[in-house]
Structures are given as structure tokens and as C-alpha cells.
Amino acid sequence: MNSTDNKVGTTLVIGATGTTGSRVTARLATGGYRVKAASRRATTVAGAEAVRFDWHVPATFGPALDGTDRVYLVPPIGSTEPADIMLPFLDQARAAGVRRAVLLSSSAIPAGGPATGVVHQALPGLFEEWAVLRPSWFMQNFTGDHPHAHSVRTDGILLTATGEGRVGFVDAEDIAAAAVHALTDPQAPNADLVITGPQALSYADVATILTRVTGRAVVHRQLTYEQMRERLTAAGIPDEFAAMLAAMDRAIADGAEDRTTDTVQRLTGRPPRSFRAHAERELA
Structure with missing residues (x-):
């Protein structure tokens, strides 16, 4: 990985203290990439800029998105209908200049299925560069x-x-490794990845x-x-x-x-x- 690649700007990692988000943040930071570590308490993460983010507080969206061009999306925990919250955020992200979005979903949920399946189905229509990780x-x-x-x-x-x-x-280390490639490789996967x-x-x-x-x-x-x-x-x-x-x-x-x-x-x-x-x- 090389942060001198001018095609890679700043990545917003949502859920940066979680199982995959913490590992994605660490790998990006170690690789020299600029990263915003988003969590509800803006927890400090080595090598990253800590920012407050709460899916249920839309006022946190703008500051978190400021200056970012790609985003790692961990859905709100415990929600059976995350699209109600996530789709307005993704519209805002696109308007703010985010070019690439990588969604963490599940192998059990296909595009158009329940929960994150609705967001999965919408993602290709919102961003030209995207990936859905279905571990x-x-x-x-x-x-x-x-x-x-x-x-x-x-x-x-x-x-x-x-x-x-x-x-x-x-x-989860392998999921994070796959996520970092999906976020930073010159060519986005533009695919559903089980x-x-x-x-x-x-x-x-x-x-x-x-x-x-x-x-x-x-x-x-x-x-x-x-x-x-x-x-x-x-x-x-x-x-x-x-x-x-x-x-x-x-x-x-x-x-x-x-x-x-x-x-x-x-x-x-x-x-x-x-x-x-x-x-x-x-x-x-």
C-alpha cells in the first residue's frame, strides 16, 4: 500500500472501534493512508483522526464526511431496517464528494434481501465505485x-x-484485509464479494x-x-x-x-x- 497514490484521499471508517472497523482502520493507518475513525464517542485510534458519528444522530454526518472521498460502511447494530437510516446518509455522502463506498453486509443476505440487502441493492446506483462485502x-x-x-x-x-x-x-483479519483492498485498489471491485x-x-x-x-x-x-x-x-x-x-x-x-x-x-x-x-x- 502506498499513500502517495493521489487517487486515494481520506477514508471514513464507520464503526472504527468494532470487530472489522478497528482492523480496517489499523491497516489503513499502518499503510500510510489518511483515515477518519468514526465512532459514537470519537474514540482515539492510533494513526487516525477520531470523529464522532452516530447513525441515529444525523447532525454527526456532515462533520464526519467532510474531506473524505471513500467510506467503509458498518450498518447500525441490531436494526432490521437499516436502509431507513443509511440511504439518506449515502445521499449526503455522494453530495459531499464520496466516490467509493464499501458496505459490510452478510453472506446470508443477498442484494434486495432483508436488512442490509436493501442498501446493497441501492449502492451501485449511488456510487460509480463500490463493493459489498458479504462475509x-x-x-x-x-x-x-x-x-x-x-x-x-x-x-x-x-x-x-x-x-x-x-x-x-x-x-475478521481476512475481512479487514479484503476491505482495505476494496477501498484502496485503483480499480474498485464493483461487485458482491462473498x-x-x-x-x-x-x-x-x-x-x-x-x-x-x-x-x-x-x-x-x-x-x-x-x-x-x-x-x-x-x-x-x-x-x-x-x-x-x-x-x-x-x-x-x-x-x-x-x-x-x-x-x-x-x-x-x-x-x-x-x-x-x-x-x-x-x-x-
Whole structure:
């Protein structure tokens, strides 16, 4: 990466303290790119200009966008209809001079689908340079600050409604690496990019790997869709969003995520990290 490329100006990273946003910000800053790190508290991030940004406070949009020509979009957390907030922001971004937008969506949500699918469908009509990143489930769900990770640490149990379905779990570091290329390469992808790790694994497979790496027994306990939805709502997740998450588990059980792609290899020139390698790095 080279910040002397005059085609790359300043990138606004929304969600700069989050799982992918923090990694995208760090990679851009390390590469010498100018970056604005946007978060609700304008948290200081090394090598970046901290700016306040809140999807629910439109007054924060203008100052955050000032002087930027590209943006990494992390949708508002927990919203089942993010387009209501995001599309007005994207109109403002285009008017402010943003030329390239890279949206973080999900492998489970196609263009025109629910939630970010509406924003995905609109993006090519708003910007000439764009990409939609559709990563599979994060490996960090098992090692970071996530209900699965907490359940593994406290009880040695993974609870899902995924049955024997398999997922191409992906390391957030690989998502960030792909995002930086999508933001900075001279030619924008202008594509829908499904991002996975190198293997499709069931949650039972994940439990086996965690057991081997940590030396502590971890098992996968299967729930029904209804049990999963009730568990999520009991944890304080709004009913509609809990139903959507439980439905994603059911789709995994039906084989919807049983795939791998070469996206990381094509964009970054290296293969994605395996779940075993991720677990050894984070937990061993």
C-alpha cells in the first residue's frame, strides 16, 4: 500500500472501534493512508483522526464526511431496517464528494434481501465505485466478546439451531484485509464479494477444534428454532431481530452457508486463515 497514490484521499471508517472497523482502520493507518475513525464517542485510534458519528444522530454526518472521498460502511447494530437510516446518509455522502463506498453486509443476505440487502441493492446506483462485502460468520464469535465465546468459556457449550449444517467461518483479519483492498485498489471491485475461510465446518467441528486447542471439553448442543429465538429474546435482543438471527441458524441447518470462496486469495494474494490457526493464535 502506498499513500502517495493521489487517487486515494481520506477514508471514513464507520464503526472504527468494532470487530472489522478497528482492523480496517489499523491497516489503513499502518499503510500510510489518511483515515477518519468514526465512532459514537470519537474514540482515539492510533494513526487516525477520531470523529464522532452516530447513525441515529444525523447532525454527526456532515462533520464526519467532510474531506473524505471513500467510506467503509458498518450498518447500525441490531436494526432490521437499516436502509431507513443509511440511504439518506449515502445521499449526503455522494453530495459531499464520496466516490467509493464499501458496505459490510452478510453472506446470508443477498442484494434486495432483508436488512442490509436493501442498501446493497441501492449502492451501485449511488456510487460509480463500490463493493459489498458479504462475509460468513466470524471466527471471533468463538474467541472474543460474543455469546458463543462466553458460553464456551463458562460452560464449555455451543448452543445453536444449526443442526449439522456447515459454515465457512472467516477471520475478521481476512475481512479487514479484503476491505482495505476494496477501498484502496485503483480499480474498485464493483461487485458482491462473498468472503469465507478455507473450510466449511459444523458447530460440532468447531467444538472439536476448540477442545483440542484449549485442552478443555467443548460440545455443541442443538436447539430448535423456537428455543434459539427464545434464548435470544431472553438475552435482551428485540423480538424481530431475534427471530431473524434464529432464522439464519435454521438456514445454516438447511445448507445455506455450506460453501467456500476464493475472495480473500483473489483480493489479497494470500489464502484465508483456518479456524484451527485462528484458535491457536487466540486461545492456545
